[in-house]
Amino acid sequence: MINWNFREKIIYHEEEIIQDSRKFEILVEAYLKDQYPLENWKLTKATRDGNKDLESVCEFSGTSMWAEVKYTIHTDKNISSRKYDSTLVSSIFEKNLIKIFFISNTSMGSNLIDRIKKFYYISTIKKIAFVDGYALAYWVKRNSGIEEKFFQSPLNYSISKKPRVRLRSVLLLCKSDSYTIDCVLDEAEVYPLYLSKNYVLEGEFVAHGFHDIPLSLYCNGKLLYNETVAPEITTFSLNLSELDETFNINTEYSLDLYYILNNKRIDCGNYKLRFSFTGKYFTNQIQCYQQIKNGIKASYKKIYNIYGPHGTGKSWLLRNIKNDQLKKITDQQKIIYINFNGQMSDVADICRLIFTLAFNFYDLSISADAINCYCHEKNIANSFYNHKNIECLIHALHNEDYSTIQNILVGSIFSRTERIFETQSSFAYERIYFIDHINLLNETNYYIFEAIVKAFDPLQNVVFVLTGRKEISYPNVENIVLGYIGNNEIIDSINEDIAVAIDNLNEIVPTKHYLKYPGLLQLFIKEIVNFKSLGEIKQFYINNFLHDAVQYEKGFFPFDNIMLLLICIMKEGIPFELLQKMNFDQLKKLLNKEVVVQKKGYVYPNFERWNKDIPSKIIDKYKKSVVLHFQKFMVQDSTRKEFYQCSLMQYYPQYYNEYFDSIFNFIREEFKKNKYSKVVFLCESLIKRTAYYTGNHKKLDTIKYFLAFSYMHCDASKRAQELFGEITQNYQMKLKDNLYFEAESQVIDAKYWNFTDFKVLPKYINTFRKNWKDSENNILPLKTRPYLTATNRMMVTYLALDNIKLANRWLKKNIRLAKEFNAKEHLGYTYMDYAKGIYHLNLESALKYLELADVCFELPSEYRRHLDCQCEIQYVKLLLGRGNISQLLLAQEALFENQYWIQYYKCHLKLAVIYILKGKRKEALQHLLEAEAATTMKNSERIKYLCSMIGTFLYKEPLPYTNSALDGTSYQKIIENMHLNFKQTSATVYNIKKDSPLYNLDPRVW
Structure with a gap:
């Protein structure tokens, strides 16, 4: 630990510097100028420095070098691996950047160095230097004038006089795909042998005491480094294919690292390599392998789906095909490997898939600005994501907020999916995706992935190779089934490797055996290769092999550690x-x-x-x-303490009460931050074990409320309503409070939107309003929003029932209450919802109320309502014959930009109605299909009604829709007209006061 005891103040360019962090940057400037005198190093401004602290720009070539400096008072700890993230992101957009120095006054751990090196694996920046506190202290000690200028007392550091090299973090790295590398664990077998081209030996060293003496560092005779060396953390790498070695499967190889000093060899380290076989291909695997390999070679742009039951070797085969492609990859190809694991986090890998298709990005630590900058530079006209969508998505990725990511993608993916592939012509190279375990994706993630697959365009430079359990029936998909191994091939495979011959498999195993699985068969053959008799093989199968095979088939883990x-x-x-x-x-x-x-x-x-x-x-x-x-x-x-607590209480419920309050408080904080995916996981964990809870049971209802509200955000409204119902049921015999009324108002809202409870809803709402008034008189003041919501729903329910007299009476009540409770936003809701309820009565009056409502939505908190209202205004203007369809499209685009998906897709239905009225069937049909495809529109009774009404006219055949709750209303009259006039070639807007022989379109599309 070095004590950086800076002088109280130093003078720099006639400026007095008192901050130690800025003094340290000035010290680093002196270091770089001394060590690299040919460079033109300049210190940047203290703020808005473009995520670099020093820069050197060559006047002739235009190339530059950066230095990013981090100072900490905690010199007893490694610098955090996240400290340099902003510099990493900024640097990849600097076209002329050739080298970066990462500098700190403390030590740098291997995690930080590995993370930075992996980040730059795909970049054009090939030189990275790491200067830690010890390297700087070494330099300071060799420059007494520097030490005297900057420090009150000498640094507590001693220089080693004898030249020496110390190795750090030597790793064997495996190329996973065109963008990523994985570390091969120490002592693990390098697999497979023939892919030595895909392995890189990489590490760092620190050399002290060499001064002006060049360092010559070697590995097995191959020169790794040969120049003068500063006492920095210096990296080296060696592709194994460059070694003059003939690798043999039966030989263990040494990698000897050494340097030459005064004509003497001095060893630094020795590392061992062991290679393994790729494994035997069986007949059906060979056929699948050849089919895909030939397809890729012949440039058949397809989706190859390897499917079959568990244990048939699908993943093993996919990895081998992928590794073979990596071995002979060209500059015109990129290989992307994704392995789903059944977690919510799989959606981040789907983002990686989208980014590599649409933006040519792989690393998810990128910024929203980065993608916008890239698209601008490349002149990519891609509207799959606009900048606001990107900002929300990247923010959610950084926060690992997977439910928000799902929500964004579910909303946007179904509308703009084909545009993922629009930019492919701008990428000169082919990309091959190897995607494993699509069967593990949860329902929502699979919907998103499926939308991408459906939009696949075979004309572009893209190939997919998938593995899963089921056949996929989409265009451009070639399904390749992979089954188990037959008995004859099992016998042949065993006979190839053992000394005794088997004629009948029942000589060594029972009729029901487990050798049909490729992985188990290969393991079995490996174990019996030296056995001398059939009896010995049979006993091994029964006594040793059978138990593990049964565990494998049934998915049991041994849990032996x-x-x-x-x-x-x-x-x-x-x-x-x-x-x-x-x-x-x-x-x-x-x-x-x-x-x-x-x-x-x-x-x-x-x-x-x-x-x-x-x-x-x-x-x-x-x-x-x-x-x-x-x-x-x-x-x-x-930072994940509560996740461990939840996991522990799931299996040891005696800890439920001990950890409950900690988790409850954490949920409340995450709920305030809109971290709905975390809230869902934690709430579900608590609810599973409520029988063990001995505390305040109101907290359980609060947990249910948090979960229900989060479900609504995650588009799981049915589960949300069940929970809201449970909360209200718990209040049947006790005093009602804010939590009850919040939940009950959600129930009322759902009943209204269910489109099936109009006739019973007024009585239900009256009971709610009475309970609220009684409770307000008995306890502390209640929140007014649930009461106002219920009052609003009474008004719109009477509008749905065409009881205009009562609706007008409740309109006045809503206006009065909004003023009484000083709720300007509620006044806006009242005007807007009343307007939408009278589209079939008086469009002119509706427009006036919408414009009044929009004035009330000027508050930042009501931005969604403002955009929704703007959309309604443009729609009504078009119905009145004086609007502009481009304005409605712009209003819809604003909804898309801000992820208001339900309103966005309902606008597609509005556009369908407008295009029908304009006689443009093709455009109307396109917008109807867009709305019907969206998962956010599924299971809504009102949407079913609207799609039936629009679709019946477009397809010229009745699309049945029945709903007894609508009997006696104008909705039912429109349904009857649908069946009578579906063959009409012209349509008109339905008006309750006028009968028309044309096809009647309900204008209440909201």
């Missing part, structure tokens, strides 16, 4: 580095067995292999150890 149990209990992922510290050897074994998967720095259970069952005896056996480890994780991974 504590780490696997911890990972399976905490299904949301445990940080890799915590498990690494806990027991690295055990972690390597779990990863090699593929019972767990590593993804984005976390380790999860492999849900493709596991049936999610943990035997109760295992839970009881390891209880003490599990609790101790989870309590440690809560401290070490404190």
Whole structure:
């Protein structure tokens, strides 16, 4: 630990500097000018520096170098791996940037260095330098004038006089795809042998005491570094294919790192490589392999779907095809590998898929500005995402708010999906997607992924190779089934490798056996290769092999170590580095067995292999150890403490009451921040074990309210209404409070929108309003919003029933209450909802009320209502014959930009009505289809009615719609007209006061 005891003030360019962080930047400037005297280093401004602290620009070539400096008072700790993120993002857009220095006054851990190196793996920036506090202290000690100028007292650091090289973090990296590299774990087998081209030896070293003596660093005779070296953390890399080695499967290889000093070899480190076979291909795998390989080679732009039951080797085959393509990849190709794991976080990988298709980006730490900048520079006319949509999406990605990401994509993907592929002509290279385990996607994520697949355009430079359990019936998809291995091939495969011959499989295994699985068969053959008799093989199958095979087929995990149990209990992922510290050897074994998967720095259970069952005896056996480890994780991974608490209480309910308040308070804070995905997970975890709760039961109802509201945000309104109903039921025999009225007002709102309760709703609302008034007199003042909402719903219900007299009476009540409670926004709701309810009565009057409403929506909090109102105004103007359809399209685009999906898709129905009235059937049909395709529009009774009304006219055949709740209303008259006049070639806007022989279109499209 170095004590940076700066002088109280220093003078820099006639300016007095008192901040230590700025003094440190000035010190770094002096260091860079001394070490790199040919460069023109200049310190940037203290703020708005473009995410760089120093820059050197060559006047002749225009190339530049950056330095980003981080100063901390906590020199006993490594600098955080996130400290340089803004610089990373900014640098990838600097076309002429050739080198970056990352500098700190403390130590830099391997996590930070690995993260930065992986980020630049796909960039044009090839030189990165790391200067930590010890490297700077070394330089300061060699420059006494610097030490005297900047510091009150000498630095507590001693220089090593003898030249030496210290290796740091030497890793073997595997090229996963065109954008990513994975670290091969120490002592793990490098797999497979023939792909040595895809492996890179990479590491860092620090050289001290060389001064002006050049350093020559070698690996197995290959020169890695040969120049003078500053005491910085210097990186080196070596592609294994460059070594003059003939790799052999039976030989262990040494990688010897050494340097030459005074003609003597001095060893730095020795690393071992072991190679393994790729495994045997069976007949159906070979056929599948050749079919896909030939298709890619012949440039057949298709979606290849490898499907079949569990255990047929689909993932193994996909990875081998992918690795083969990597081995011979050209500059005109990019390979993208995505492996879904059944978590909500899969939606982030879907974003990666979209970004690489639409924007040529892979890393999700990018900024919204980055994509906008890229699109502007490349002149990409892509409207799949506009800038506001991007900002919301990137913000949600950074916050790991997966429900918000889903909501954005579900809203936008179904409307603009084909535009993902619009930009492909601007990319000169082919991209091949290898996407594993689509069967693990949850329902919402699969909907999003499916929309992308459906929009696939075979004319573009894109190929998909998928694995899943089912056949896919979309255009441009080639389904390739992968089945189990037949008995004859099993016999042939075994006979190839053992000393004795088998004529009948029943000589060694029973009729029902487990050798049909490719993975198990290969493992079985590997174990029996040295057996001398059939009896010996048979006993091995029964005594040793059978138990594990049964576990494999049924998806049971052995749970023979504590780490696997911890990972399976905490299904949301445990940080890799915590498990690494806990027991690295055990972690390597779990990863090699593929019972767990590593993804984005976390380790999860492999849900493709596991049936999610943990035997109760295992839970009881390891209880003490599990609790101790989870309590440690809560401290070490404190930002996710509540997730560990929820996971622990799920299996050990005795902790329910101990952790309840902590989780409850965390939920309340996350709910305020609109972190709905976290709220859903945590609330669901608490609700599962409510029987164990002994505290204030009102908190359970509050949890249900948070969950119900979050469900509504996540488009799960049916589940939300069930929870709101449960909350109100719990108040039947107790005093009603704000929580009750909030929930009950949501129930009333749902009943109105259900389109089936109009006739019983007035009585229900009256009861609610009476209860609210009685409670207001008995307890503390209640929130007025539920009461106002109920009053509004009374007005619009009477409008739906065509009881205009009562509707007008309730209009006046709403206006009076809005003024009484000083609720300007409620006045706006009243005017707007009344206007929409009289479209079939008086469009001129409706327009006036909409314009009054829009004035009330000038508040920032009512922006959604303002945009919705603008859309309604443009729609009514068009119905009156004096509007402009381009204005309605602009209003719709504003709804899209702000992710108001329901209003956006309802506007498609408005446009369909307008185009029908203009006699443009093709355009009307297009907008109808857009609305019908959206998942946000499914299961809405009102939408079914509107789609039936519009579709009947467009398709010239009755699309049946029945709803007894509408009997005696104008809605029913329109339904009857649909069946009578569906063959009419012209349509008109329905007006309750006028009968028309034409096809009647209900103007109440909202």
